[in-house]
Structure formats: C-alpha cells, structure tokens
Amino acid sequence: MGNPMEPAAVEPGDEAHLVRLAQAGDKDAFQELIRQHQHGVFTLALRLVNDREQAADIAQDAFIRAWRGLPRFRGDAAFKTWIHRITVNAAWTFKKRAKRHLASPLDDASPLADPTLSGNLERAGENLELRERLRAALDQLPRPQRTVVVLKDIYGWSHGEIAEALGITISAAKVRLHRAHHRLRDHLGGER
Amino acid sequence: MKVLPRRECGQIRSRISEVVLGDEQLPPEGERHVGRCLKCQAEIAQFRTIDRGFAALRGEVATAPADLVKRVMHELDRVPVPWFRRPVPVSVSAASAVAVTATVILALRRRQVTA
Numbered sequence: 001m002g003n004p005m006e007p008a009a010v011e012p013g014d015e016a017h018l019v020r021l022a023q024a025g026d027k028d029a030f031q032e033l034i035r036q037h038q039h040g041v042f043t044l045a046l047r048l049v050n051d052r053e054q055a056a057d058i059a060q061d062a063f064i065r066a067w068r069g070l071p072r073f074r075g076d077a078a079f080k081t082w083i084h085r086i087t088v089n090a091a092w093t094f095k096k097r098a099k100r101h102l103a104s105p106l107d108d109a110s111p112l113a114d115p116t117l118s119g120n121l122e123r124a125g126e127n128l129e130l131r132e133r134l135r136a137a138l139d140q141l142p143r144p145q146r147t148v149v150v151l152k153d154i155y156g157w158s159h160g161e162i163a164e165a166l167g168i169t170i171s172a173a174k175v176r177l178h179r180a181h182h183r184l185r186d187h188l189g190g191e192r
Numbered sequence: 193m194k195v196l197p198r199r200e201c202g203q204i205r206s207r208i209s210e211v212v213l214g215d216e217q218l219p220p221e222g223e224r225h226v227g228r229c230l231k232c233q234a235e236i237a238q239f240r241t242i243d244r245g246f247a248a249l250r251g252e253v254a255t256a257p258a259d260l261v262k263r264v265m266h267e268l269d270r271v272p273v274p275w276f277r278r279p280v281p282v283s284v285s286a287a288s289a290v291a292v293t294a295t296v297i298l299a300l301r302r303r304q305v306t307a
Contacts, residue, residue, distance in 0.1 A: 027265070027268060030268070031261060031265055034260075034261050034264055034265075035261055038256040038260050038261060039253050039254065039255055039256050040253070041256070042254055042255075042256035042257075042260065043252065043253050043254040046254050052257075055254075056256070056257045056260060056263075059256060059260060060260065060263050060264050060267065063264045064264060064267050064268065064271065067268055067271065068271070127244070127248045128248075130241065130244060130245045130248060131245055131248040131249055131252075133245070134242065134245030134246070134248075134249065135249070153213060153246045154246060154249050154250055177214075178209060178210065181209040181213055181239070181242070182209060184242055185209070185235075185238050185239065185242065188238065188241065188242065189238075
C-alpha cells in the first residue's frame with residue numbers, strides 16, 4: 001500500500017495533458033496540478049525557510065506565479081522541475097521581504113520534525129537520529145548556504161541550476177556549498 | 193614512499209567534501225596519501241555520515257496545509273485570465289471555421305475565373 005502522504009503517481013502523458021489544458025486557461029486542470037504537486041512544493045519551501053506558515057505562503061505564491069507563467073512554459077523540463085524553480089525564486093523573494101523572520105537559528109522544534117512528515121519515519125533507529133542531527137545542523141547554517149545544500153544535496157540540482165535560480169555565479173555556488181559542508185561537518189562534531 | 197607535507201595533507205582534506213558529497217576525484221597521489229593518513233580517513237568518515245543523512249532526508253515529504261489548494265484557487269479567482277487564455281465559445285469557433293472555409297472557396301473561384 002502506498003504512503004498516504006505521497007502525492008499520487010502521475011503518468012507523464014496525463015501531466016502534459018493537464019499542463020496543456022491549464023495553459024489554455026482551464027483552472028480545473030491547474031487545480032489538479034496543484035493537488036499533485038502541493039506536498040512536494042511545500043516540502044521544498046519548508047526546507048528552505050524552516051517555518052510552516054512561511055512555507056505555506058511561499059507555496060501559494062509559487063503556484064500563483066506558475067499560473068501566470070504557464071503560457072511561457074514550453075515543457076522542456078518536467079512540470080515538477082519548473083514549479084520547484086519557481087518555488088526557490090518565491091522563497092528568495094519572500095526572504096527579502098521578511099528578512100527579520102528568516103535569519104534566526106532554529107531549535108529542536110524544527111517543523112520538518114513534525115508528525116505530518118512521512119517517508120522513512122517507520123525506519124526508526126540510527127537513520128532517524130542521524131537525520132535529526134543533520135537537520136539541526138542544517139538549521140544553524142546561514143540561509144544562503146542552507147539553500148545551496150538543500151538544492152544540491154537533497155534535490156540533486158547541478159551547480160549551474162543553483163547559480164541560475166539564485167542569480168549567482170557557478171563559482172559562488174560551489175564556494176557556498178563547500179563552506180556549508182564544512183560547517184555541517186563542524187556542527188556534527190568534527191574537528192575545527 | 194613519499195610522505196606529503198602537512199600543507200598538502202590539508203589541501204587534500206579540504207577537497208574531501210567534494211569527493212564524498214560531490215563528483216570530484218582525488219589524484220592517485222592523493223588517494224595513496226588518504227590510504228595512510230588517519231586524519232584524512234576521519235574526514236572521509238564524517239562526510240560519509242553526512243551523505244547518509246542527506247539520503248535519509250531525501251525520503252521525507254511534509255504534508256501541505258489542508259487548505260493550500262483552496263487558498264491558491266481563491267487567489268487565482270482574483271487574477272483575471274488574459275484574453276488569449278480564455279476558452280473560445282463553440283459558436284465563435286464554428287463561425288470562424290465557416291468564415292475561413294468561405295474565404296478559401298471564394299479565393300479559389302476567383303482564381304479559376306481569372307484563369
């Protein structure tokens with residue numbers, strides 16, 4: 001039985017059809033796309049800002065931007081990739097608007113540790129402990145560093161994609177990632 | 193066997209994160225050094241632990257708020273749909289098709305008369 005938290009699997013053809021309908025102005029089709037991608041978009045936003053309310057606002061903003069931008073979506077990338085890029089941009093804009101909320105390091109009450117999370121929770125034990133430690137370490141990273149770590153190490157984006165999304169050079173993305181990795185190592189108990 | 197100076201050991205260690213977490217490779221002399229350097233081996237072990245942590249995080253999905261879809265759709269209702277994305281009524285489509293067909297037929301007839 002599938003995980004109830006996981007979005008339903010979508011056939012690529014079905015999704016392309018929904019995208020075409022939405023591009024033509026069909027809001028029902030777009031609503032279906034939102035349903036299918038809401039958890040993924042929300043999870044990404046939550047990882048970037050570590051605050052459920054802000055993540056919900058960012059997800060909402062991302063879907064509205066997607067609706068407006070749909071006529072320009074050519075389908076070169078998957079819809080998921082495209083909406084994730086928009087989410088990163090929305091989080092970036094949000095950060096500028098609400099900087100004071102986003103700079104604070106977070107404590108054990110990490111929203112990604114809440115009971116609505118799914119995935120590997122059933123696989124308790126060492127993975128769970130490691131995950132919690134890593135999450136706490138990620139929370140202590142400065143936002144720009146956390147963003148590149150989330151995009152590279154959790155979502156598998158290339159340095160080029162990260163640089164493009166964040167409006168920085170590839171070298172800057174690499175430097176941020178390098179520094180972030182070493183900070184994580186330090187937070188997790190490595191030597192300085 | 194050549195023993196790397198401390199400075200070079202530090203250089204290798206500074207690249208280990210890219211080797212373990214990225215797609216970089218150490219040169220052969222670097223690998224040989226790591227094989228006998230406990231500090232570098234400890235560094236590798238630490239980054240492998242981080243890598244396992246990332247793998248565990250990748251499987252997580254947070255549940256979006258129950259009202260997210262509703263919120264978005266409510267906002268979209270306030271966004272006017274541009275004219276080029278509005279669905280065309282069937283009557284208008286049919287009328288357009290008839291007009292185009294008639295124009296083509298007339299053009300063909302004119303060409304025949306001229307010839």
